[in-house]
Structures are given as structure tokens and as C-alpha cells.
Amino acid sequence: MTTSGAILLVEDNEDDVFLMKRALKNAGIVNRLLVTEDGQDALDYLSGQGKYANRDEFPIPAIVFLDLKLPLKRGLDVLAWIRGQSHLESVVVVVLTSSNEPTDLKEAYRLGANSYVVKPPTAQQLLDMAKAFKWYWLEFNQFEPTAA
Amino acid sequence: MVGNLKDNWREEKNRPSGADRRFRAVFNQASVGMAIAGLDGRIEEVNEKFADVIGFTPEELVGKTFADFTHPEDIDRTEKMVRELLEGRLNDYSLEKRYLQKNGETIWSLTSVTLLKDSTGRPEGFFAVVEDISERKKGEQNRLHLAAVVESSDDAIISMGLNTIIKSWNRGAQRMFGYSEEEAVGRSIQMLIPPESGDEEPIILARLLAGERIDHYETIRVAKNGRRINVSLTISTVRDLTGRIVGASKILRDITDKKRAEEALRHAQDELRQHAEKLEEQVAERTLRLRETIQELEAFSYSVSHDMRSPLRAMQGYSDALIEEYGTKLDETGQEYLKRIRRSAARMDLLIQDVLAYSRVAKGDTELTPVDVENVIRDVIQNYPGLQRENVTIKVAGPFPKVLAHEAYLTQIVSNLLSNAVKFVEPGKKPELEIRAEPEGEMVRLIFSDNGIGIAPEHHNQIFQIFGRVYSEKKFEGTGIGLAIVKKAAERMGGTVAVESQLGQGAKFHVLLRRATR
Numbered sequence: 169m170t171t172s173g174a175i176l177l178v179e180d181n182e183d184d185v186f187l188m189k190r191a192l193k194n195a196g197i198v199n200r201l202l203v204t205e206d207g208q209d210a211l212d213y214l215s216g217q218g219k220y221a222n223r224d225e226f227p228i229p230a231i232v233f234l235d236l237k238l239p240l241k242r243g244l245d246v247l248a249w250i251r252g253q254s255h256l257e258s259v260v261v262v263v264l265t266s267s268n269e270p271t272d273l274k275e276a277y278r279l280g281a282n283s284y285v286v287k288p289p290t291a292q293q294l295l296d297m298a299k300a301f302k303w304y305w306l307e308f309n310q311f312e313p314t315a316a
Numbered sequence: 317m318v319g320n321l322k323d324n325w326r327e328e329k330n331r332p333s334g335a336d337r338r339f340r341a342v343f344n345q346a347s348v349g350m351a352i353a354g355l356d357g358r359i360e361e362v363n364e365k366f367a368d369v370i371g372f373t374p375e376e377l378v379g380k381t382f383a384d385f386t387h388p389e390d391i392d393r394t395e396k397m398v399r400e401l402l403e404g405r406l407n408d409y410s411l412e413k414r415y416l417q418k419n420g421e422t423i424w425s426l427t428s429v430t431l432l433k434d435s436t437g438r439p440e441g442f443f444a445v446v447e448d449i450s451e452r453k454k455g456e457q458n459r460l461h462l463a464a465v466v467e468s469s470d471d472a473i474i475s476m477g478l479n480t481i482i483k484s485w486n487r488g489a490q491r492m493f494g495y496s497e498e499e500a501v502g503r504s505i506q507m508l509i510p511p512e513s514g515d516e517e518p519i520i521l522a523r524l525l526a527g528e529r530i531d532h533y534e535t536i537r538v539a540k541n542g543r544r545i546n547v548s549l550t551i552s553t554v555r556d557l558t559g560r561i562v563g564a565s566k567i568l569r570d571i572t573d574k575k576r577a578e579e580a581l582r583h584a585q586d587e588l589r590q591h592a593e594k595l596e597e598q599v600a601e602r603t604l605r606l607r608e609t610i611q612e613l614e615a616f617s618y619s620v621s622h623d624m625r626s627p628l629r630a631m632q633g634y635s636d637a638l639i640e641e642y643g644t645k646l647d648e649t650g651q652e653y654l655k656r657i658r659r660s661a662a663r664m665d666l667l668i669q670d671v672l673a674y675s676r677v678a679k680g681d682t683e684l685t686p687v688d689v690e691n692v693i694r695d696v697i698q699n700y701p702g703l704q705r706e707n708v709t710i711k712v713a714g715p716f717p718k719v720l721a722h723e724a725y726l727t728q729i730v731s732n733l734l735s736n737a738v739k740f741v742e743p744g745k746k747p748e749l750e751i752r753a754e755p756e757g758e759m760v761r762l763i764f765s766d767n768g769i770g771i772a773p774e775h776h777n778q779i780f781q782i783f784g785r786v787y788s789e790k791k792f793e794g795t796g797i798g799l800a801i802v803k804k805a806a807e808r809m810g811g812t813v814a815v816e817s818q819l820g821q822g823a824k825f826h827v828l829l830r831r832a833t834r
Contacts, residue, residue: 183630190637237623266625270676270724289629289665290658291636 173230173311174200178210178246179264180238184287187294188233188264195298197306202226207241210234211249214256229259230311234281236265236272244275251280258312260305349425349446352432355439357381357398369425369448371417382444387414387422394427401431402439412449424453472547472568475554478525480504480517483563492547492570494540505566510538524553524564534571546575610679617675624668631661663793670797674782677725677805684809686832687723689716689762693751696731708738713752717760718832725805726829729813732798733825737766740792740823755831759811762827772819779815802827 175192179185185203192201204210210232213220220226232250236243243263250256262283263276276284288294343350349366353359359377367374370385386394390413400406408430414422425446432441466473472489476482485500493500493508505517513536524530532550539545547568554563635658643651693712697703703710719726738747747766754761771779771786778784780803785796799813802825806813810830817823 181626181630183633184626187630187633187637266629268672287625287629289625289632289662291633291640294633 172199173306174202174227176210176213176229176232177201177203178207178232178238178243179203179235180205181235184235187291188298191291191294191298192302194295195302197298197302199230199306200227202229206239207243207246209240210238210246211241214250214253228256231260231262231305233262233264236263236267236276244272244279247276247279247281260309260311262301262305349444349448351377351444351446353382353442353444355402355441357383357442360441366446369423369446370415371419371421371423376418385415385417387416390414397429398442401429401442407431412453415446423448424450469567470569472570473565474500474505474568475563475565476505477563478521478561480506480521489568492539492545492568493537499540508537510536510544520551521564524551525561537568545570546572613675614679617672620668620672625665628661628665628668632658632665635661663795667795667797670795670801673728674797674801674804677728677801677808682722682725682808684720684722684830686718687721687726689719689721689726689753689760690714692723692726693730693734696727696734700731700735702735702738705738707746709746709748710734711748711750713750716753716762717755719760719762720830720832721809722805725809729802729805729827732802733764733827736794736798737764737768737823739794740768740787741766742769756828758831759828760831762829764825764827765822766824767822770819770821770823771815771817773817776815776817780813 175197177185177188179188189201202213204213212218213226214228216223216226234243234247238246243265247261247263250259250261260282261280262285263281264285264287265272266287268286273284285297288297343363346363346365349363349369351359351362351366358379358381362370362374362377364374367377370377372385382394383391390411393411394413397406397409397411401409408428410426410428412424413427414424416422426449427447428445430443431439432443434440466484466486469486469488470491472492473484473486474482474489475484482500482503482505485495485497489500490496495507509517516535520530530551532548534546534548537545537547548571549569550567551564552566553561554565556562635654639651639654639658643654646654690712693716697710697712702708734749737749741747745767747768750763750765752763752765754763775786779786780799782800783796784800785794803813806827806829812828814826814828815823816826
């Protein structure tokens with residue numbers, strides 16, 4: 169099981185951040201969890217700019233949970249940017265959004281999302297999702313050694 | 317010499333002299349009719365030609381008077397002239413008069429009569445020369461007839477010489493142009509041509525002279541008072557007896573009214589076209605505005621799905637967290653309040669999702685492809701927990717012909733109908749569902765039957781409307797949008813939906829969709 173790979177949560181809603189952190193913890197996920205609050209912040213983090221220059225403190229994540237509706241830069245723009253960076257090729261991007269619009273879904277996959285999940289409404293469902301995520305992505309999925 | 321004709325005649329009969337013989341020859345062979353009559357008017361002698369003209373034999377004529385075969389209407393005129401002769405006021409007269417032939421026909425003649433006198437100067441008889449002028453008279457009559465036709469015509473009929481000088485001018489021309497015959501005849505036809513239309517008359521004449529045929533054309537002429545008149549003009553050549561072109565005749569018809577009507581029609585057509593164009597512009601403009609509105613609505617529903625659901629998620633999430641982590645510190649009432657907050661948030665989320673589903677179906681794309689209905693039904697049964705409860709019986713009674721559908725819409729229809737069927741059941745009763753299909757021409761009828769509480773006929777329309785709930789939320793939970801989505805989805809796929817039900821006797825929902833040909 170991968171415990172060393174960091175998880176980056178790109179989410180501007182602090183309630184969602186709280187509930188997600190809680191669900192991941194309750195699911196037994198011990199990987200480092202880092203949060204960026206908007207699209208530009210996410211880009212700065214991933215490119216190691218400014219306050220994120222220290223890679224020991226802010227490592228390149230193995231997995232990114234990406235909200236679509238973000239301030240400054242749209243989630244889909246962040247996704248497109250990630251897929252244009254050679255050093256981020258193997259990063260798993262899971263779109264985690266409240267939108268189940270077919271256009272968002274289609275565009276996310278077109279831009280190279282690995283998975284698309286609509287935010288579950290209840291704590292129980294969120295916990296179920298976190299457990300399933302842990303079971304699949306952290307226990308079965310193989311990551312490139314450099315990324316992990 | 318003529319005065320002694322009768323004497324000579326008589327003498328000549330007994331002792332013919334050379335001169336008399338020659339006279340007799342002339343008398344007999346003349347190309348005009350000749351007759352000699354006594355003072356009492358009785359005919360004594362006629363030549364062959366006379367008999368010919370009058371239509372009797374010479375023998376029949378001798379002894380008759382002129383009055384016997386003169387046309388009754390001409391007798392008075394004739395007798396008046398004869399009196400003039402006898403009273404010595406005239407030596408001879410000429411009269412155009414009619415005779416009645418033996419066969420009853422009337423002929424016109426020019427009759428010239430000379431009073432015959434003896435050697436002492438006393439009248440002793442009449443010598444008449446009769447010429448048949450019936451043909452000439454007929455021609456004259458025709459001419460008069462034609463002239464009357466020309467004169468009475470409403471059209472202007474004008475003739476002119478090659479020098480464009482007007483030779484004749486009928487009353488129609490006078491009425492149309494305002495010039496009297498006296499004013500017009502002798503002047504050039506140019507006076508009728510408006511200055512702005514140039515020198516067209518000589519050009520037309522030249523074309524006529526060159527042998528070109530000009531049927532009729534429409535042009536503008538000017539009246540004496542300056543008024544412009546739209547005319548249809550027919551022009552043809554006038555030839556003399558030798559066939560030489562000596563002028564032209566023209567018939568002009570006033571078509572101002574017709575032109576005005578045409579102009580009005582054209583104007584009306586123009587206006588109509590302008591209206592149509594304006595209408596199209598308006599339609600285009602409104603379509604654009606509508607599209608903008610739709611885009612705004614889409615942006616709105618996008619925003620609803622993101623922003624409005626997010627606080628609900630927080631409400632649910634924190635309520636859950638509160639129950640899980642602090643539930644033991646609350647008494648039963650406190651926990652119940654929390655659960656109510658949670659349920660309300662869940663219901664609000666459901667409402668938003670259904671409204672979004674409805675708007676997606678209402679505005680979404682409708683590309684139809686052949687869809688396997690049975691697969692869709694089995695997927696829905698598998699994915700909806702409520703349909704897998706062990707007390708629920710669902711009979712999928714195939715075969716199902718493929719339908720032309722949008723798979724997501726069809727899934728929406730099937731899941732909404734099936735979840736309604738298991739929901740609206742008397743408490744304690746086992747839901748029994750059946751789905752089957754019947755081909756119907758180019759359509760396929762999908763029938764969803766259940767053993768539920770049924771719907772009263774007066775509510776059949778209401779249930780397909782948004783929020784058209786028939787039962788209270790307390791009794792059967794739901795948003796009241798499900799069947800509206802079913803109806804909209806069926807319609808977007810070119811189909812229909814209907815219900816067949818009585819209260820307490822279950823329900824049958826009929827969904828009619830187009831059949832896929834491949």
C-alpha cells in the first residue's frame with residue numbers, strides 16, 4: 169500500500185475541505201494531505217513557485233483531488249495545465265465536483281482526468297467513497313516510483 | 317339635238333338614215349340602261365341594259381311607268397323632279413334612287429332624265445339613262461359604318477402621313493387628349509409626345525417603313541392640359557391603291573387605371589416583402605435573445621448545481637459528523653432535531669437534482685440512436701436499490717424491439733416509472749411490476765403495469781405536471797417532478813406518455829417511442 173505519496177486537495181470550500189479530511193482520516197488514509205484554495209494556488213504548488221519552493225515540505229503529489237469550480241483559475245484549466253507538464257504526467261487526477269453536467273464530464277475526460285466523482289451528499293457516502301478510493305488507488309494502483 | 321331625238325327616232329324607224337342607224341347601235345349596246353317614255357310616263361322603248369338593271373324583260377317594261385318599279389320611298393322625290401322638268405324649271409336632272417327588281421331586290425341607280433321636245437319646243441317625252449350604282453352605294457355604306465365605328469370607339473384612333481402630320485382624329489382621341497378634330501388635324505403627332513420621352517415617333521415610323529411589325533407597346537402620351545396618360549399603342553401602316561405606304565394609323569388605349577392598379581399591386585407586394593423581411597429580422601433578433609436567455613439559464617442551472625448544493629452538502633455532512641461524534645451527548649429529542657435538519661437538507665438536494673434533471677431533458681441534445689430497451693431496464697433494476705428489495709417482483713416480459721432513443725432519457729423514464737411503481741403501494745402490500753412491449757406501426761408501446769394505489773382519472777393530467785403531486789409528502793415522499801421528466805423525455809424523443817388507471821386498481825403507464833429500423 170502506498171502511504172508515502174502525497175495527496176493534493178484543490179478545493180476552495182472549507183466545509184468540503186473539512187468533510188473530506190474527516191472522511192479520509194476515518195477511512196484510515198495516512199498519506200500526507202495538502203490543500204490549495206484556488207486554481208492559481210494549485211498551479212503555484214505544482215510548479216514549486218513562491219511559498220511552495222521547498223519540495224520536502226511541499227512534494228509533488230501522487231494524487232490530486234480537483235474541484236472544478238474554483239476562484240482565479242477554473243478546475244478544467246488546472247487539469248489542462250497539469251496534462252501539459254512533462255513532470256506531472258503520471259499524477260493521478262480525480263475530479264471531485266458537485267457538477268454532474270454532461271459537458272463538464274466530457275470535457276474533464278477529454279483533458280485527461282483519471283476519474284470523475286460527484287461529491288457525495290452525506291457523510292456516510294463520503295466515507296464509502298474514501299474507503300473505495302483507498303482500497304483501489306492506494307492498495308491496487310501502481311504509481312511511477314518517482315511520483316510516489 | 318337631244319330635243320329632236322324622239323322625232324328622229326320615229327322617223328328613223330320608218331326611213332333609217334345613216335346617223336340614226338349609228339344612234340340605234342349605241343342605244344342597243346350601251347353599258348348604261350336607256351329608256352324613252354311618253355309624257356304620261358309610260359315606257360315606249362328600253363335597251364337591253366335597262367331591262368337588265370331593272371330586272372325585267374324589255375317586253376315586260378314597255379307600257380309600264382317608272383313609278384311601277386321605283387322604290388316606294390323614292391317616288392315622291394322622283395315626281396318632284398319630273399314636275400320641275402315639265403314646268404320648265406329644269407332641262408334635265410340626275411337622281412340617286414332605288415328601283416325594285418322583279419325578284420323583289422332593291423338596287424341603287426343614278427338616273428339621269430332629259431325632257432324631249434318636238435321641233436316647236438313642246439315637251440313630248442322623257443329620255444332616261446340609268447346606271448347601276450349598287451356596288452358604289454354598298455361601299456359608301458361600309459365606309460359610313462366603319463367611320464361610325466371609329467367615331468364611337470373609346471380608343472383614340474388617329475391616322476397620319478409619313479411627315480407625322482395628323483390626318484384624322486376621332487372622338488375617342490378628342491376625349492383622351494382634349495384637342496378637337498379641328499385643332500388636331502394638320503398638326504404633327506409630336507404634340508402628343510411628352511418632351512421627356514424624346515423623339516420616339518420618327519423612330520417608330522422608320523421601323524414601320526423598314527417593314528418591321530409593331531404589335532403594340534406601352535408608353536406615355538401627353539394631353540392638351542399637360543396630363544400624362546399611360547397608353548397601350550397599336551400602330552399599322554396605311555397604303556394607297558398601289559400598295560405604297562403613305563402613312564400610319566394608330567390606336568391608343570388609356571391604360572392609366574390599369575397602370576395605377578399595377579402600381580398599387582407592386583406597392584402592396586413591396587410592402588408585403590418589407591414586412592416579411594422585417595418579420596424575419598425580428599425572428600432572428602428574438603431567436604438570438606432567446607438563445608442568450610437559454611445560455612443564461614444554462615449558466616444559472618450550472619451555478620445551481622454547484623453553489624446551491626454545496627451548503628446542503630455541508631449541512632448534511634456536519635449533521636452526520638455531529639450525530640456520529642457527539643450523538644451520545646445529546647438526548648433523544650436533540651438527536652431527532654438533528655435528523656430532521658439532515659432529512660430536510662437531503663430533500664432539498666433531491667429537489668435541486670430533479671429540477672436540474674428536468675431542465676437537462678428539456679434543453680439537452682436529442683440525437684436519437686437505436687437503443688436496446690431490455691438492457692436499459694435491467695441496468696435500472698440493478699442500479700436502484702429500491703428495486704432490488706426482496707419483496708419486489710419485477711417481470712420483464714420481452715421481447716423488446718429496439719427503439720430510437722436517447723439512452724440517458726430512456727434511462728430517466730424507466731427509472732422514474734419503476735421507482736414510482738414500488739413507492740406508491742399500500743403499506744404492507746408486495747409491489748408487483750410488469751414491463752412489456754407492443755409494436756405499433758412505426759412505434760413501440762412500452763407498458764409499465766403495477767399493483768399500486770392507482771390514480772383517479774381526474775388526476776391523470778395533473779401528475780405529468782411539474783410539482784403536480786397528488787399525495788402529501790408525508791404519505792409518499794418525492795419531489796413531484798419525476799413524471800414531468802418522463803413526459804418531457806418522451807416528447808423530446810418524438811414519443812408520448814399516457815396513464816391508464818383507476819383509484820385502488822394499480823396503474824399502467826404507456827410510453828410510445830419510435831421503433832428503430834435497424
